[in-house]
Amino acid sequence: MKKLVRKTKQREVIYNELCKLTSHPTADELFMIVKDKLPRVSLGTIYRNLEIMSEEGIVKKIEICGKMKRFDGNTSDHLHVKCIKCGKIEDIFLDNFDYINNFITNFVKDKTAFKIMGCDIQMSGLCSDCRNDALSFN
Amino acid sequence: MKKLVRKTKQREVIYNELCKLTSHPTADELFMIVKDKLPRVSLGTIYRNLEIMSEEGIVKKIEICGKMKRFDGNTSDHLHVKCIKCGKIEDIFLDNFDYINNFITNFVKDKTAFKIMGCDIQMSGLCSDCRNDALSFN
DNA sequence: TTTTGTGCAAACTGTTTGCATTAAG
DNA sequence: CTTAATGCAAACAGTTTGCACAAAA
Numbered sequence: 001m002k003k004l005v006r007k008t009k010q011r012e013v014i015y016n017e018l019c020k021l022t023s024h025p026t027a028d029e030l031f032m033i034v035k036d037k038l039p040r041v042s043l044g045t046i047y048r049n050l051e052i053m054s055e056e057g058i059v060k061k062i063e064i065c066g067k068m069k070r071f072d073g074n075t076s077d078h079l080h081v082k083c084i085k086c087g088k089i090e091d092i093f094l095d096n097f098d099y100i101n102n103f104i105t106n107f108v109k110d111k112t113a114f115k116i117m118g119c120d121i122q123m124s125g126l127c128s129d130c131r132n133d134a135l136s137f138n
Numbered sequence: 139m140k141k142l143v144r145k146t147k148q149r150e151v152i153y154n155e156l157c158k159l160t161s162h163p164t165a166d167e168l169f170m171i172v173k174d175k176l177p178r179v180s181l182g183t184i185y186r187n188l189e190i191m192s193e194e195g196i197v198k199k200i201e202i203c204g205k206m207k208r209f210d211g212n213t214s215d216h217l218h219v220k221c222i223k224c225g226k227i228e229d230i231f232l233d234n235f236d237y238i239n240n241f242i243t244n245f246v247k248d249k250t251a252f253k254i255m256g257c258d259i260q261m262s263g264l265c266s267d268c269r270n271d272a273l274s275f276n
Numbered sequence: 277t278t279t280t281g282t283g284c285a286a287a288c289t290g291t292t293t294g295c296a297t298t299a300a301g
Numbered sequence: 302c303t304t305a306a307t308g309c310a311a312a313c314a315g316t317t318t319g320c321a322c323a324a325a326a
Contacts, residue, residue, distance in 0.1 A: 006280055006325055042283045081252045092249050100242060104259060111230050113266040114219045121242060122258045128251040144300050144305055180308045
């Protein structure tokens with residue numbers, strides 16, 4: 001049976017700091033931030049907790065892979081754009097997210113033997129900083 | 139200026155073997171396969187070539203991250219479903235892929251400062267093997 | 277008191293890199 | 302001949318794990 005998940009100081013701080021951010025930090029970035037409040041935390045604790053909390057569904061693991069995993073404290077439906085140049089990830093909130101979601105799921109579910117359970121949409125493009133940086137594309 | 143990309147035996151075999159597969163192999167899986175034809179290839183060569191070919195646009199790096207990068211020799215528009223249990227990735231081809239793509243892009247482009255360049259849709263769910271494996275969810 | 281979580285360091289895994297050598301153009 | 306690519310091994314980066322101790326229930 002499922003084992004008990006306890007409330008610990010570390011878990012709480014990690015969760016709160018993650019929720020404050022809209023930057024979809026990596027474990028390491030979050031580690032730096034959490035260390036300001038809990039100077040003795042270890043990176044392992046960050047990893048373990050992010051993993052546990054994403055299993056619990058209160059935190060979201062973002063599936064756009066660069067090299068590092070990224071996490072999001074906002075589990076509500078929204079999608080992400082990733083800059084192909086600098087790797088920055090930004091949220092996009094749409095009023096009709098559910099509509100789009102269903103729209104796609106409907107098309108897809110007849111085409112596969114998978115039981116479809118979720119739909120993740122990732123856009124890619126150039127963020128405002130990078131699109132202004134004319135020299136970078138040559 | 140852009141440097142010359144040569145045609146080498148290794149490159150060719152890697153590309154051909156990747157195109158034969160619909161399994162979206164990891165670099166390592168492809169390495170095993172290529173080794174049958176070129177017993178002296180190194181894993182580094184596989185990585186270097188997949189990277190180069192994805193920059194050239196003849197191979198696609200798949201952005202659903204588990205732990206390992208995956209590659210796809212089919213660069214035509216299609217989307218992927220990933221099994222949340224076993225990690226298997228399958229293709230889904232839709233006749234109206236472009237339509238869906240534009241549909242989403244249109245909604246999104248007013249909501250962000252990014253210059254939107256692409257749209258990746260990943261579905262998740264349970265593959266036929268895993269959905270029949272009743273014991274696995276308890 | 278029992279079980280889960282923590283810090284720490286060491287281990288692991290996938291990927292990248294430096295270098296001497298080989299091959300393509 | 303010049304430059305790009307290869308094989309190999311060593312380095313690297315991000316993540317996971319084992320263990321002794323601490324904290325939660």
